[in-house]
Amino acid sequence: MTIPFFQVTAFSQSVFGGNQACVMPMEAWLSDELLLQIARENAVAETAYLKRLDPGVYALRWFTPDLEMDLCGHATLASAHVVLNHLEPHLDRVEFDTQSGRLVVTRSEHGLDMALPNRMPASAELPHALAESLNRTPLEVHLARDFMLVYASQNDVEQFDVDRALFDRANLGTGGVIVTAPGEDCDFVSRFFTPQATILEDPVTGSAHCTLAPYWGARLGMSVMQAQQLSARRGALRCEVKEDHVQVSGQATTYLEGTVHLNQT
Known part of the structure; x- marks a missing residue:
C-alpha cells in the first residue's frame, strides 16, 4: 500500500x-x-x-x-x-x-x-501537580480546553520552564498549558506545553489561539491582533475575533x- x-x-x-x-x-x-x-x-x-x-x-x-x-x-x-x-x-x-x-x-x-471555534476561557484554579512544576507563578489562570497562564511580560514567557517530572504528573487528555503575556513587537505572545506528551513544547499552536484571541481581544479592546509563538522555531499568526468564531x-x-x-x- x-x-x-x-x-x-x-x-x-x-x-x-x-x-x-x-x-x-x-x-x-x-x-x-x-x-x-x-x-x-x-x-x-x-x-x-x-x-x-x-x-x-x-x-x-x-x-x-x-x-x-x-x-x-x-x-x-x-x-x-x-x-x-x-x-x-x-x-x-x-x-x-x-x-x-x-x-x-x-x-x-x-x-x-x-x-x-471561539473557546473563551473562564477563570480557574491551577491543579496542584501543575502549580508545583512551574518555575514562575502566573498572574492569572484560565481554562477552556487548555489551561492558560497569564504573565506580566514577554520575558516571563521566554524564560518560562517546567520541571518535567512534576509536570508529567498532570493528565490533561487532549488539553495542554498555554503561557501568554503582552508582546513587545506584537499584541500578545505565547508558548504551549503538553504534559505526558512525546513532544513537550509545541512549536506553534493554532488551536491555542481559539482561547488566546478572545481573551486578549477582550482585554485589549481589539478584534484584530498580531501574535507570535515564542518556541525555538517561532511562528507568526494573525487573529481576528468574529461574532461566532475566531479567524486565525x-x-x-x-x-x-x-x-x-x-x-x-
Whole structure:
C-alpha cells in the first residue's frame, strides 16, 4: 500500500520556522491503530489525514505521536495548503469535516484564513501537580480546553520552564498549558506545553489561539491582533475575533513531498 505524503511548515514562510505537519491524503481510513503508528513514525508534532468527500470538501483527522486530537490548527493550515496548492490548486477555499465541526479555510492576502471555534476561557484554579512544576507563578489562570497562564511580560514567557517530572504528573487528555503575556513587537505572545506528551513544547499552536484571541481581544479592546509563538522555531499568526468564531491566519510552505510505503505483515 502506498500513500501520498507532504511535510508542510505552518505559520512561517521559512521551512525552518513555524510548526511542521505531515499531511497524508487517502481514499479510505485505515485503522486507528495504524494511523497512530504512522504518526509516531512521522515523528513530527502532528500528522493530518485527509479523505476527499466532494470537490473542495474533505474529512480531516489529526494525530500526534501519542493520540488523536479533537482540533489542531497548524495541521489544518497545512492540510489546506496541500489541497489548495497540490491536490486542487484551482480552488481558493476548502472545507474540512472534523471532530470540531466543519472548518473552512480560504486564501487571502494574509496567506490562509482558518475559521476556528471561539473557546473563551473562564477563570480557574491551577491543579496542584501543575502549580508545583512551574518555575514562575502566573498572574492569572484560565481554562477552556487548555489551561492558560497569564504573565506580566514577554520575558516571563521566554524564560518560562517546567520541571518535567512534576509536570508529567498532570493528565490533561487532549488539553495542554498555554503561557501568554503582552508582546513587545506584537499584541500578545505565547508558548504551549503538553504534559505526558512525546513532544513537550509545541512549536506553534493554532488551536491555542481559539482561547488566546478572545481573551486578549477582550482585554485589549481589539478584534484584530498580531501574535507570535515564542518556541525555538517561532511562528507568526494573525487573529481576528468574529461574532461566532475566531479567524486565525498564517503562511505555509511545502518542505517535502513523497510516498509512504506500508508493508504490513
